[in-house]
Amino acid sequence: MAQSDVQQKPLSDQEVKLFNKWWAAANYLAVGQIYLLANPLLREPLKLEHTKPRLLGHWGTTPGLSFIYLHLNRIIKKRDKDILYITGPGHGAPGILAACYLEGTYTEYFPDITEDEEGLFKFFKQFSFPGGIPSHAAASTPGSIHEGGELGYSLSHAYGAVFDNPDLICACVIGDGEAETGPLATAWHSNKFLDPKTDGAVLPILHLNGYKIANPTVLARIPKEELTDLLKGYGYNPIYVEGHEYDIMHQKMATALDEAFDQIEAIQKNARVNNDTTRPVWPVIVLRSPKGWTGPKEIDGLKTEDYWRAHQVPFGELSNPEHLKDLELWLKSYKPEELFDENGSVKQELKDLAPTGNKRMSAIPYGNGGLLKRPLRLPDFRKYAVNISSPGKDFNEATKVLGNYLRDVMKMNEATRNFRVLAPDENNSNRLGAVLEVTNRAWNAKTFDYDDHLAVDGRVMEVLSEHTCQGWLEGYLLTGRHGFMSCYEAFIHIVDSMVNQHAKWLKHCKELPWRRPIASLNYLLTSHVWRQDHNGFSHQDPGFIDHIVNKKADVSRVYLPPDANTLLCVADHCLRSWDRINVIVAGKQPQQQWLDMKSAIKHCSQGIGIWEWASNDKGQDPDVVLACAGDVPTLETMAAVKLLRELLPDLKVRVINVVDLMVLQSHDQHPHGMEDFDFDMLFTADKPVIFVYHGYPALIHRLIYKRKNNRNFHVHGFREEGTTTTPFDMAVENNLDRYHIVENVINRVPTIGNQSAYIVQYLRDKLIEHKAYIHEHGEDMPEIRNWTW
Numbered sequence: 117m118a119q120s121d122v123q124q125k126p127l128s129d130q131e132v133k134l135f136n137k138w139w140a141a142a143n144y145l146a147v148g149q150i151y152l153l154a155n156p157l158l159r160e161p162l163k164l165e166h167t168k169p170r171l172l173g174h175w176g177t178t179p180g181l182s183f184i185y186l187h188l189n190r191i192i193k194k195r196d197k198d199i200l201y202i203t204g205p206g207h208g209a210p211g212i213l214a215a216c217y218l219e220g221t222y223t224e225y226f227p228d229i230t231e232d233e234e235g236l237f238k239f240f241k242q243f244s245f246p247g248g249i250p251s252h253a254a255a256s257t258p259g260s261i262h263e264g265g266e267l268g269y270s271l272s273h274a275y276g277a278v279f280d281n282p283d284l285i286c287a288c289v290i291g292d293g294e295a296e297t298g299p300l301a302t303a304w305h306s307n308k309f310l311d312p313k314t315d316g317a318v319l320p321i322l323h324l325n326g327y328k329i330a331n332p333t334v335l336a337r338i339p340k341e342e343l344t345d346l347l348k349g350y351g352y353n354p355i356y357v358e359g360h361e362y363d364i365m366h367q368k369m370a371t372a373l374d375e376a377f378d379q380i381e382a383i384q385k386n387a388r389v390n391n392d393t394t395r396p397v398w399p400v401i402v403l404r405s406p407k408g409w410t411g412p413k414e415i416d417g418l419k420t421e422d423y424w425r426a427h428q429v430p431f432g433e434l435s436n437p438e439h440l441k442d443l444e445l446w447l448k449s450y451k452p453e454e455l456f457d458e459n460g461s462v463k464q465e466l467k468d469l470a471p472t473g474n475k476r477m478s479a480i481p482y483g484n485g486g487l488l489k490r491p492l493r494l495p496d497f498r499k500y501a502v503n504i505s506s507p508g509k510d511f512n513e514a515t516k517v518l519g520n521y522l523r524d525v526m527k528m529n530e531a532t533r534n535f536r537v538l539a540p541d542e543n544n545s546n547r548l549g550a551v552l553e554v555t556n557r558a559w560n561a562k563t564f565d566y567d568d569h570l571a572v573d574g575r576v577m578e579v580l581s582e583h584t585c586q587g588w589l590e591g592y593l594l595t596g597r598h599g600f601m602s603c604y605e606a607f608i609h610i611v612d613s614m615v616n617q618h619a620k621w622l623k624h625c626k627e628l629p630w631r632r633p634i635a636s637l638n639y640l641l642t643s644h645v646w647r648q649d650h651n652g653f654s655h656q657d658p659g660f661i662d663h664i665v666n667k668k669a670d671v672s673r674v675y676l677p678p679d680a681n682t683l684l685c686v687a688d689h690c691l692r693s694w695d696r697i698n699v700i701v702a703g704k705q706p707q708q709q710w711l712d713m714k715s716a717i718k719h720c721s722q723g724i725g726i727w728e729w730a731s732n733d734k735g736q737d738p739d740v741v742l743a744c745a746g747d748v749p750t751l752e753t754m755a756a757v758k759l760l761r762e763l764l765p766d767l768k769v770r771v772i773n774v775v776d777l778m779v780l781q782s783h784d785q786h787p788h789g790m791e792d793f794d795f796d797m798l799f800t801a802d803k804p805v806i807f808v809y810h811g812y813p814a815l816i817h818r819l820i821y822k823r824k825n826n827r828n829f830h831v832h833g834f835r836e837e838g839t840t841t842t843p844f845d846m847a848v849e850n851n852l853d854r855y856h857i858v859e860n861v862i863n864r865v866p867t868i869g870n871q872s873a874y875i876v877q878y879l880r881d882k883l884i885e886h887k888a889y890i891h892e893h894g895e896d897m898p899e900i901r902n903w904t905w
Contacts, residue, residue, distance in 0.1 A: 120150075124143060124191070124371045126367065126371055126374055127366055127367055132363050133365070134466070134469060136362055136366070137454065137465075137466060138466045139186055139362075139410075140181075140410075141218060141450070141452075141466055142182035142185070142215055143182060143410050145217060146175070146182065146210035146214050147175070147210075147447055149240050149732075150172070150173040150243065151447075153169075153241055154166045154237065156233060156237045156240050157236065157453075158444065158605070159453060161444070162441075162443065162447070163440075164434060164435065169513065170244075171429045171434070172244035173209075173210055173243065173244050173428070174205075174207035174251065174428050174429075175426060176426040177205040177207065177211075177291060177407070178210050179405075179410050180211075180289075180325055180403065181205065181289060182211035182212075183369070183403075183409070184250070184287070184321060185477070186211070186215075187366075187369045188477065189219075189477070190370065190375055191373050192477075195377060195381075197899070198283055198475070198480060199285050199286070199287055199480070200261070200274075200277055200285070200287070200477065200480055200482045200595075201287050201289075202261065202262045202286060203253055203264060204262075204264055204270030204288070204291045204624045205264060205267075206252040206254075206263050206264015207252055207264065208253075208264075209277065210724050212253050213243070214500065215477075216257065216258050217231075217239060218466060218467065218470065219467065220467065220476075221258045221259070221478035221479045222239070226260050231460055231462065232459045233460025234460070236456075247681060248264075252264055255621050255628060255631060256628060259478035259479065259522040259596040261483055261591065263620075265299055267293060267294035268294060268297035269299055269303075269586075269590075269617075270290055270294065270588020271288055271303035271304065271306065272299065272306060272488055272583065272586070272591065273591035273594070274286040274320075274591060275303070275587075275588060275593020276587060276588035276589060276594075276619070277524070277592070277594065277595045278318055279577075279588065279591075280533040280534065280536075280575075281316045282313075282315060282316055282384075284317075284482055285318075285380065286316065286318045287319050288320050288487045288513055289321045289323050290320055290321065290323065292323060292333040292336050293335075299583035299584065299587065300331055302579075303583075303586075305350065306588070307351050307352070307560070308351070308559070308561045309577060309579065311388075311572045311573050312384055312388075314395050314533065317384065317398060319398075319400070319401065320352070321400070321401045321403055322347075322402045323405070324336040324402060324404045324405075325404075325406060325407035325409075325422075326407055326422065326428070327407050327424035328424070329424065329428070330427075347400055348397075351398070352397065352400040353379065353398065353400065354400050354401075355375055355399055355400070355401050356401075356402045356762050357372045359404075359887055360406050360409065360422075362410075367403065368467075369403070373421055375402070375572060379398070380398070380399065382475050383396040393560070393573070395560040395561060406422035406426075407427065408421045408422070408425075408426025408430065410450075411426055412446055415430055415439075426469060431446075482595045484630070484631060484632060485594045485597075485632075486596065486631065486633045486634050486694075487596070487632050488596030489632070489634055489694075490532065490534065490596075493528040494529060494691060494692065494854060495525065497687070500520050500684055500894065501684070501713035502680040502681055503712075504709050504711065507710045507729060507905055508709075508710060510709045510905050511706045511707060512679075512707070512709050513680075513704060513705065513706050514677070514679055514680040514702050514703065514747070515546055515602075515642050515704040516547035517680040517684065517704055518547075518683050518684060518702075519548040520550045521687065521688075522537060522600060522687075523551045523553055523554050524554075525600075525691065526551050526575065527554045533575070534597040535597065535599065535754040536576070536577055536592060537599070537600050538576075538578070538585045539576075539578050539601065539602045540578065540585050540607070541578050541580040542603065542604060542643070542756045543557075543576055543578055546602040546604075546642045548602055552576060556569040556573070556574035556576065557576045557600050558571070558572070558574040559571065559574060560572045582607060582608065586601070586605075586611040586614045586615070589601050589637065590614070591616055598691065599637075600687075601637075601638065602640040603641060603642075604643040604644075604655065605641040605642065605643060605658060605701065606648075606655045606656060606657040607655075608639065608660045609657065609663075612663050615664070615697060616663075616667070619667040622671050622695050622696075622697070623668050623671060625695070626695065629802075633694040633695045634695060635693075635694055636695065636697065637696070638700070639697075639698065640687075640700050641701045643655070643703075644703055645699055647705050647748070647843055647846075648838070649841075649842065651840070652838065656846075657810065658701070658810055658833075658834050660699065661699060661811045661815065662719055662815050664697060665777075665815060665818075665819075669786040670695075671695070672699075673690075673693075673696050673697065673699065673778060674776075674777040675701070675776055676701050676745045676747075676775060676777060676810055677700065677702050677720070677747070677779070678710055678711075678773060679708070679710045679716075679747065680709055681715075681716035682716045682719060683700070684713075685703050685716050685719075689720070703747045703748065707748075708751055708904065708905065710727075710750065719836045720775050723774070723776025723779040724774045724779045724790070726772055727772070728770045730757055731771045733770045734760070737743075737800070738769060738770035739768045739867060740803060740865050740867050741769075741772060741798075741799055741804070741806070742769055742770070742805075742806050743774060743806070744773055744774070744809070745773070745809050746809065746810025746811075748843075749810055749832070752772060752857060753771070753808045753854075753857065754771075754905055755903055756858050756861070757771055760858060760861060764868065767865070776788055778819075778893060780820050781820075782857060785822075795820075796825065799825055801824050801825050804828050804865060805825065805828055805830065806861055807830065808831075808832045809832065809833040811833055811834055813831035816831045816836060817831060832856065834850055834851045834852075835850045837849040837850050838850070841890070842896045844886070844897075844900045845887075845890055848883060855879040855880075856883075858875070859876055859879050862876060885897070
């Protein structure tokens with residue numbers, strides 16, 4: 117443990133004076149954003165009409181964030197470092213925005229916010245104001261890759277940013293409220309996956325200001341020795357900066373950062389010069405400062421600074437004349453007349469404390485990853501094609517085939533090191549093990565000689581935390597690289613809210629011309645709902661698709677390839693895309709293969725199509741349309757079609773397969789959606805449509821609700837029924853099997869007439885026979901197991 121020594125004085129008296137003035141300017145700008153609507157420099161007495169009618173924002177964490185920002189600027193200038201600043205307490209945005217304004221970047225990105233009194237007026241007004249900007253460090257905040265709207269992901273984002281970025285240091289401020297979250301607690305372990313030779317470094321800064329919204333925080337209240345043991349147990353060397361006196365705290369912080377960067381430089385030199393990549397003990401700074409530092413000590417006789425009352429807006433009732441007067445005194449305590457010149461511009465001596473150009477944290481290219489993004493080199497996916505002797509005759513494992521393709525993607529981009537594959541402990545289970553032929557799993561902890569594919573410089577990332585994998589991948593993409601994440605379908609829900617935040621970030625970025633596109637967030641969901649032979653009901657949930665479809669149409673994509681060749685087509689397309697969230701759902705078990713590569717390319721290019729070889733309605737109207745989306749739904753649909761040919765040979769059946777789920781929406785709702793004419797041409801305007809779907813049936817009805825024939829759609833899907841059982845019985849439990857499909861056709865096609873009684877009896881007998889067989893033998897009947905088209 118290190119304690120920054122007050123006796124050390126790395127800053128001269130003049131530097132301390134300037135630091136206090138810069139910090140006062142940042143705090144003034146922060147308070148002004150929260151409160152002021154006019155009179156930005158208080159050049160006339162403050163009146164109620166100068167303040168905002170709705171006071172929104174967070175003050176408590178803000179002065180600490182700008183304090184850290186100031187001292188990191190000193191390090192950048194002194195040591196010529198590239199530092200990306202991530203703030204877990206994203207609601208401290210007033211301080212970050214103030215820093216951006218002080219170093220001129222904000223005006224460069226938003227020329228209307230000029231560096232004068234008029235610009236200050238606009239800068240203040242826009243904050244948390246209709247037509248303005250959010251109160252978090254959003255995409256509109258220069259240099260930000262982390263909004264912090266939902267707490268818990270700052271540290272995993274930081275590590276994701278520095279993987280394969282050896283020259284980057286990410287200073288990650290962790291709020292002590294955020295430190296109570298599960299994702300953050302796990303993210304501390306990211307240091308076991310960092311290669312000091314080829315990766316950058318993360319400097320965590322645990323900011324303990326003591327309180328959340330209305331409660332104390334755990335890490336602020338445990339004994340210092342216990343906190344030290346905790347951080348050491350995570351593998352870090354804590355350096356403490358504690359106090360509240362401004363001059364002394366500046367000296368302490370400067371000392372602590374010098375010590376931390378000395379340690380980082382020594383670690384990296386040892387790894388890069390001496391080739392020693394043994395996991396080091398990285399520094400972490402613990403900054404203990406008052407909540408609402410520099411703000412009002414008391415309001416109405418109640419403790420405010422260094423207490424939870426400073427968390428959001430200290431003065432909430434400005435119609436109270438005393439509060440308005442106290443706000444004016446607070447603002448004037450920063451002496452704005454000493455910080456801004458007659459025009460309202462920040463004085464040059466304060467501007468000079470910032471680095472210049474792209475060294476500014478608000479202008480660093482890593483904070484706008486699209487500037488750094490380079491296209492992946494991709495192999496020709498057609499070379500990995502599965503040979504098809506005849507539709508439905510051959511078997512293969514789709515995701516295993518995809519693994520061979522991803523192996524070569526990894527190989528072709530090894531020199532640029534801009535592609536990683538991630539999974540929460542499931543890479544091989546998901547049949548993507550071929551990538552380990554090119555690289556190992558990243559691992560920088562103890563190893564044994566019998567361990568499998570573990571190495572410090574590995575580029576397959578596995579940790580049993582969906583949150584951490586997601587955070588790593590987002591940080592990696594947001595700083596200009598590419599990635600691919602696989603996960604069991606049921607447990608991708610763990611990151612629902614993280615995906616939600618990323619989708620909103622992408623939407624916001626599209627509204628900012630200076631934000632460049634980043635590589636898409638690509639998911640493979642496998643070990644899916646229909647093949648949980650031993651895991652059972654707990655592993656059965658296809659609802660992530662519904663979650664993604666709720667996002668903006670220009671962001672969300674869902675693909676349900678029925679076999680290996682279509683999976684290859686889809687994966688190649690997704691890796692070439694940008695600013696998307698692509699969800700691919702595909703099983704990992706050996707299954708029937710349907711389309712040769714030429715057919716698969718045509719099919720995936722349209723996202724939907726008639727399988728002519730499976731249909732018998734060509735040249736006339738069908739009696740029924742059988743549609744399917746997903747690999748098991750496709751299998752059961754094809755089996756139902758074969759049964760219908762045997763039982764009702766005169767019935768005209770059209771078979772449609774859907775790969776791109778979003779084609780079902782109207783074109784005015786989604787860019788991939790079909791025009792009404794094309795939809796009606798495929799599904800007809802008045803015939804019954806039996807749609808066999810991978811997920812929850814309600815989603816299909818929602819997607820096609822505007823279509824002319826929507827009332828004739830009857831959807832088979834997951835009905836929240838499941839158990840540990842055979843693959844076919846899982847379909848039976850949810851009425852998604854071939855027998856229930858055929859019975860539904862009989863119920864919906866009026867022309868079948870009196871033939872139906874014996875057929876329905878036969879179908880129900882088969883279901884009884886099936887149940888008896890699996891209960892006796894523990895596997896599906898041979899006619900099910902060995903079925904082919």
